[in-house]
Amino acid sequence: MEISSFVMWVGFILAAFSVVGNDVIQTLGTFLTSNEKKMKWYVLYAFAATIMTAALVNGYVNADIHYGRLDKYLPDLTPDLYQWYYLIPPFVLLFITRIGIPVSTTFMILTLFSLNKVPNDIGALFASIFDSSTKMGGMINKSLLGYLVAFATAIVIYLAISGLTEKKFKENPIKEGNYKFWIVAQWFTTGFLWFQWLTQDLANIYVYLQGGQNMGIGSFILSLIVLLGLLALIFYRRGGNVQEVVRRKTNTADIRSATFIDLIYAVILYIFKYDSIFGVDYQFPWTGNLPMSTTWVFIGLLAGREIGIRLLTDKKLKKEIVREILVDLGKVTLGLVVSVLLVVIIKLLSA
Numbered sequence: 149m150e151i152s153s154f155v156m157w158v159g160f161i162l163a164a165f166s167v168v169g170n171d172v173i174q175t176l177g178t179f180l181t182s183n184e185k186k187m188k189w190y191v192l193y194a195f196a197a198t199i200m201t202a203a204l205v206n207g208y209v210n211a212d213i214h215y216g217r218l219d220k221y222l223p224d225l226t227p228d229l230y231q232w233y234y235l236i237p238p239f240v241l242l243f244i245t246r247i248g249i250p251v252s253t254t255f256m257i258l259t260l261f262s263l264n265k266v267p268n269d270i271g272a273l274f275a276s277i278f279d280s281s282t283k284m285g286g287m288i289n290k291s292l293l294g295y296l297v298a299f300a301t302a303i304v305i306y307l308a309i310s311g312l313t314e315k316k317f318k319e320n321p322i323k324e325g326n327y328k329f330w331i332v333a334q335w336f337t338t339g340f341l342w343f344q345w346l347t348q349d350l351a352n353i354y355v356y357l358q359g360g361q362n363m364g365i366g367s368f369i370l371s372l373i374v375l376l377g378l379l380a381l382i383f384y385r386r387g388g389n390v391q392e393v394v395r396r397k398t399n400t401a402d403i404r405s406a407t408f409i410d411l412i413y414a415v416i417l418y419i420f421k422y423d424s425i426f427g428v429d430y431q432f433p434w435t436g437n438l439p440m441s442t443t444w445v446f447i448g449l450l451a452g453r454e455i456g457i458r459l460l461t462d463k464k465l466k467k468e469i470v471r472e473i474l475v476d477l478g479k480v481t482l483g484l485v486v487s488v489l490l491v492v493i494i495k496l497l498s499a
Contacts, residue, residue, distance in 0.1 A: 155231065156358070159238060160353060163353045179410070218351045230356075253349065291441035330403045
């Protein structure tokens, strides 16, 4: 096997393990937390695996397995691009995920594949981080906007609805007769959210296989088996260490609360995914097909939700809540810093 083919497949497997282990919890974390005491893990897995398979088959059949997120990268994704140092980011991401830190896989991986656009001068490189016209700067800008939009939206929504939802949910445990309704509601919203996430973050994995360009049916089936196997492992382990970010938040084990979280998150991802909303064009300060960090959106949503609930129920924010929100923000910021440093290091290695 040629070195490029070896790097491509090993990179794909490592990226898949890292991305699934880190990012799936953003999307399926509340689904797992609110159902793990009622249903076997393999039932929950079967649901998620079915949607993943449908998304991948649909993407493969339409020759767009990355759902347009790698359009700007495809010209550079030739076999001779894949050198040994392209395995560094998924290794680093794998380590960070294992210690329970939610980081942006988009920054960690996709910035690597725009090295030819990264300036050689260190000063110019760091300046490009804040330039939204560059690939890296554009992704960072869109992701920060995602955090702010999710944060602000969650505060407003939960200030408005917490009296009727979260407060009521905490004081009135769900009745057995109503449980079936909420299962259907949550599984529907989770399915919508899961598909939105897949069409955003599959790019972070398939970038190691040239974005799916010229992929044969055998290679596609192999990649699908790898992803389904890793997804099974995540469900078997009940989400792993990163799942604690979800469990610490108020009332996330309640299926009713989890349904609202999934619905709001899915709608925000949908808005950032396209340049229009339900067919109506708008002038957004971002490009729809540009990759972004769903991790930042998720962390922003949980932070805003926590603030909205606490302000309504407790009439104030306790220091420990503010500290927890800042810690979560610090973790994803750490991931951004590590990603930029990796770009600098790999740029020097490739020189």
